Amino acid sequence: MPTDNLSTTFAALADPTRRAILARLASGETSVTELAAPFEMSMPAISKHLKVLERAGLIARSRDAQWRPCRLDAGRLKEVADWVEHYRRFWEESFDRLDAYLRELKNKEKKHGLKPRKK
């Protein structure tokens, strides 16, 4: 497992349970038990997921008696956003190509008249 920030972040995000945890934390700080509730999974499993998120810097944990509330820490998500932003032109380009293609199709249809299709 490579140790650079971005790799650790992406690895942490590559699990739907962890992304769901982040989504839950987006609506506020919560205890581990509350976080675990929606999942059919043992507490230790959730605890491990939280450790992964914490080591990735995606969440932070404090202390309140026997509870260890978690909160979202979005700095690393900004790094992800910045990284992916470099590729924006590529998906916009391909959208443009699709768009052009569709316009071309429409054009042909007009040219050839609106023939009704079978079925």
Place this chain on the structure above:
Amino acid sequence: MPTDNLSTTFAALADPTRRAILARLASGETSVTELAAPFEMSMPAISKHLKVLERAGLIARSRDAQWRPCRLDAGRLKEVADWVEHYRRFWEESFDRLDAYLRELKNKEKKHGLKPRKK
């Protein structure tokens, strides 16, 4: 390994070699050998990375004699961008907090006069 799109995409991105390959492909279609050149790694290793990227839908491969040129396919990156965008307010908020904190510091400095620090 979960099988949903986003998980597969993030898993594929969680490796610096694969991200470097994507970066290289951003400047154009290339052969496997050319892609492999910058890395101190065997060809089969690169071949496996390419397979991961391909199965994740991040690249596409064509055929040209014995070459199998790869090109970037950015659709999945758009999905990443869309996903991370949901969290934008969180990193902007924390930036705001930092900003507020720094302004507060500056304010205090003014109040107490600009005392020179030791060293």
Place this chain on the structure above:
DNA sequence: GGTGTATTTAACCGTCTCGTTAATTAACCG
């Protein structure tokens, strides 16, 4: 057909991941 080049597949290995259950720590409460 034989040789060279590009690339993949096969087999293997050590390490990490994601889950489990059982035991442990930590804090509160009567």
Place this chain on the structure above:
DNA sequence: CGGTTAATTAACGAGACGGTTAAATACACC
């Protein structure tokens, strides 16, 4: 103190990951 609740640690197992070397495949060229 003893019991309850919250959460983590320990130990384990199946399977994925990321690399290796050696062999196989695919095509071009003479």
